[in-house]
Amino acid sequence: MRINCPHCGPRDRREFTYQGDALALDRPDPEAGPDVWNDYIHNRDNPAGPTRELWYHETGCAAWLVVTRDTVTHDIHAVELASAVKGAGK
């Protein structure tokens, strides 16, 4: 498996660490209520198809990435910087 890091180019998967759904970037407001927080912390879809995942380029440039990957075909459709996805500054 290879991930095309926006900084470093295509790199072997052993440089990266996986950390679950990219939903983790959408941190709710502290007052959003228990249901919203419960969904944010615990509830994840398990799709057969495209999914957005967080990967950390741990032995590379240390960028957090949002990888859009198909769990059926293993195709990687997009790799974006988490900072860019979050949309504020850099």
Place this chain on the structure above:
Amino acid sequence: MRISGSHNGGGLIDRGKPLRFTFDGHSYQGFAGDTLASALLANDIRMVARSFKYHRPRGIMTAGSEEPNALVTLGTGAAQEPNLRATTLELHDGLAAHSQNRWPSLDWDLLALNDLAAPFFGAGFYYKTFMWPRAFWEKLYEPAIRRAAGLGALSGQPNADRYEKAFAHCDLLVVGAGPAGLMAALTAARAGADVILADEDTVMGGRLNAENEEVGGQPGREWAAGLVAELAEMDNVRLMPRTAVTGVFDGGTYGALERVSMHVASPGQAPRECFWRIVARRAILAAGSLERPVAFQNNDRPGIMMAGAVRAYLNRWNVAPGRSVAVFGNNDSAHRTAADLIAAGINVAALIDARPGAKTDLDVPFYHGQVCGSEGRKGLEAVSIATQSGIEKVQADCLAVSGGWNPTLHIACHMNGRPAWDEKIVAFVPKPGMVPGLAAAGSANGAFSTAQCLAQGADAAQEALADLGLKPAKPEIPQAEDDPYSITALWSVPGKGRAWLDFQNDVTVKDVNLAARESYASVEHMKRYTTQGMAPDQGKNSNVNALAILADATGRSIPETGTTTYRPPFVPLTMAAIGAGAQGKGFAPQRFTTSHAATEEAGAPMIEAGLWYRPSYFPAPGETHWRQSCDREVGYVRNAVGICDVSTLGKIDIQGPDAPEFLDFVYTNMFSTLKVGRTRYGLMLREDGHVMDDGTTARLSEHHYLMTTTTAAAGQVMRHLELVRQGLRPDLDVQIISVTEQWAQFAVAGPKSRELLNGLLDAPIDDESFPFMGCGDITLGGVAGRLFRISFSGEHAYEIAVPARFGDSLFRTLKSRAEALGGGAYGMEALNVLRIEKGFITHSEIHGRTTAFDVGLQGMMSKKKDFIGKTASQRPGLMDEDRERLVGLKPTGAVKQLTAGAHLFNDGAEATRENDQGYVTSVGFSPTLGHFIGLGFLKRGPERIGETVRMVDHLRGVETTCEVCNPVFFDPEGGRARD
């Protein structure tokens, strides 16, 4: 029998280089260029193995890596390597091979009795027979079966042979160097692509090395050699002979096993094998095809071989596998074999063609029919031929069989693709797009003439070049054989007795039919019920035949029946190659502190803390038990001064205009309010409200902090801070970087710590310049360092940091000065006791399931700000008074010991899971207090101080009663650290 080879100019062996080798202790001669298989056949060794289940005599069947029978063990002792295929072992001087799965000898094998009991050993035998009594399975049946059935054995000793792993990258990977692969590689290489050409054989050329045919007006093998020589001269081509591509993985990554030095007697430091990860933008599968047998009664005798293998032995190695050879087939491969035998001067006893209307121009006894049986216990003596006029017996010591050819499409199926059935060639062929970026060419693609192979190789390369953005130039395709392929399906010959499909797992036609009758109609179920295709050859010789028979038995077509799943590896892989480099020191990096050498010189045993090595304790003369050392070292800190290397703690430099806000967000408590030149203890939660880590953070200037983490969580915290910085709060202007490795940092702890430092520092310190929790710059002999007045022991203590190059020197200096003051160095054991005495937590307590509330630090959760984990930590379940919460424990029963991991129960209650009240996390003997102390979690713990509870360690068999105490055992007011 070795023949002169005058029919083809002497084959690919070097008769000028004779080699000695042994098989089962007997010495034989072969030549350079031989495989073990060709050399054994040249010496008329026909029986080379006993079969897996029935212990039937078996001989060499093929000339390649698909060989099911001729598995041997090489070497003895630690280097013993079992289950190697004699057909792929290159002969070298002194090679010593042994047969397997026989006792006491290959010739006289006791378990050949199994063969007589065969009627009882059909498919599903184990499942049906060994069901009762249940306990017998593990104790009796399985060990007995494992001894009887099987392959070779490992020595059980550590293997000192070298193996390696390596990475390679290319534009185009060509798998297989036969006519298609060579043409593809040449086409791509001439266009400037980076090409890797991998072939599992020693000599590139594929079938051209085994056939008598011309390419471009010269002998095929010479044409191949010329082309390989041209490729070898090109900088953009890497030739990888002896390299089997074993698997296809995501993103154009291919696994490949290279036999590096197995073919030489003295490899020196060269690895035996190398496992390659090859990354290729495009790949061409030109792995050729495998000939398949026909099942008939007793079709497994030594001497019954594949027709193509017979030609390979004749033409490449100049070995006649028999003196009188019968040839049987359902396609032209049989006729070609007969012609080659005649050319080599070998008697053809019979040519049997099963195709309707078959005929021949060759001057041989010709039969239109089928072979239906064989004779000869340890080697073929005769075959029975069924024709329209009845059954005729013909004497022969070798039978060459061809049931057709299966494209070698295995790796194209590794990403879940399923091949398509091609009725014209009666075989499965790869479908385009099964693996992104991989295309099949030549006979791997179902093209069975040399001319077609050459053309498809060139075409596939052209397409790959276009994908790569390179300009292709159409190469000239040399003249070559272009006969049409004519075949009539023939899977098994009707008749009584056992007809073998899977030679390696002893699966017969009957077994497959039985599976079908017992409703294992799915090919995947049939496979598992009969073990068809589950041997090391993974059914390369038998899967298609077996599923064709299953299709027939279940009244379905072959495409309806489908294939089983092909998975990596294509050929057996040694674990040593996959795990190469990961033994011993290669397992994981070793991280050594700057005090490592001095610590080892002091005789301290090391313990591993993550990747770090830290001293357990520093033994003194006369001490015979670690507890003596530990007690003494605790005393250093409580009474004088102790020195401990704390460089392994994570140190993260945090700078930027928004650094204060950033820290307020990741810690539960406030850091924006921390004064410059001061240090504060901080607690970090995960977003789910549980504690992640703790440590002290110093404010070096207005927008500059230095965070410390625990040794264990340094990497995790760095990753977490980066996620917060990049993914949650990219609005904050803050930069973070690890400085763990820049600084050598030592704890100087104890009542005499300041006295020690003031003898060292360029300028003395006092309570005013370095108050409790103060920090600042210092110099030692002109070297700039940092000093922190922090304490993990509860004593007046400091941590002093200098650039790491001075670490060794500073440690030695601190240690000797401490010794002069009645103290010395202390290790992890003493450090642990000191912190338990003070009730300071480590990851034994913050183990991932505890909250700030549980460890008694709920007061550190600021109400004035949001922080990671705040919302979730306030969930009622995480603030429940009934939760297990931190307490101190001391033994009060007859047993004066505590053990970490033990569980707590109410006094008098039975020690059962239902009655569980908590557990012990840390224990140590406190020389300061004179008894064992422990930390643990107890339901409603803080409310139960003074109560007696029962401690039971089921694992170690330790039981006592404990008094529940305040977790701070020593100096609860904290005056010793502050004063």
Place this chain on the structure above:
Amino acid sequence: MTDLLAKSPCDGLLPLTIGSVTVTEIAFDAITSLAPFKGQESAVSDALKVQMGAAFPKPNRTTGKAHARAVWSGVGQALVLGPPLAPIPGAAMTDQTDAWTCVALEGDGARDVLARLTPLDLRPSVFKQGHAARTEIAHMGGVLMRTGENRYGLMVFRSMAATLVHDLEIAMQSVAARGRL
């Protein structure tokens, strides 16, 4: 008053030559991390040019020359190898002089040695002189630079010096022994 003695990370471990490949330790006067704050990128690059004649490097590149080189070392960050830097406004700077094991690997076969340690694409047409990468070296996160036709700079954390030398030695032995087959 005390006299502290300095020790390099590879003290007692290098140099090492096996076959045609040599590995030597490199000591820089200073290694400084440089990470511009928001919007300060070009100002910091200009300041760096003034101090050492080389700009802030782009991702996967180095600038400058031996003994005065800046190497891109991750998101928004460079390591300046060589001269000690005066403070540059608008950037986070840390002293990393003692944090890294720095070695040079050179000779025919240096690339083959590295191919046993890193999954990085090392083909000369891809990893050119002046290129750099944060990548995995054996099991370690490190910095890899191509500083000549057959010369590479490798950096891993100081504490891992012994492991780096061990893994290089095994790979060098293997490459040399393959050449003798």
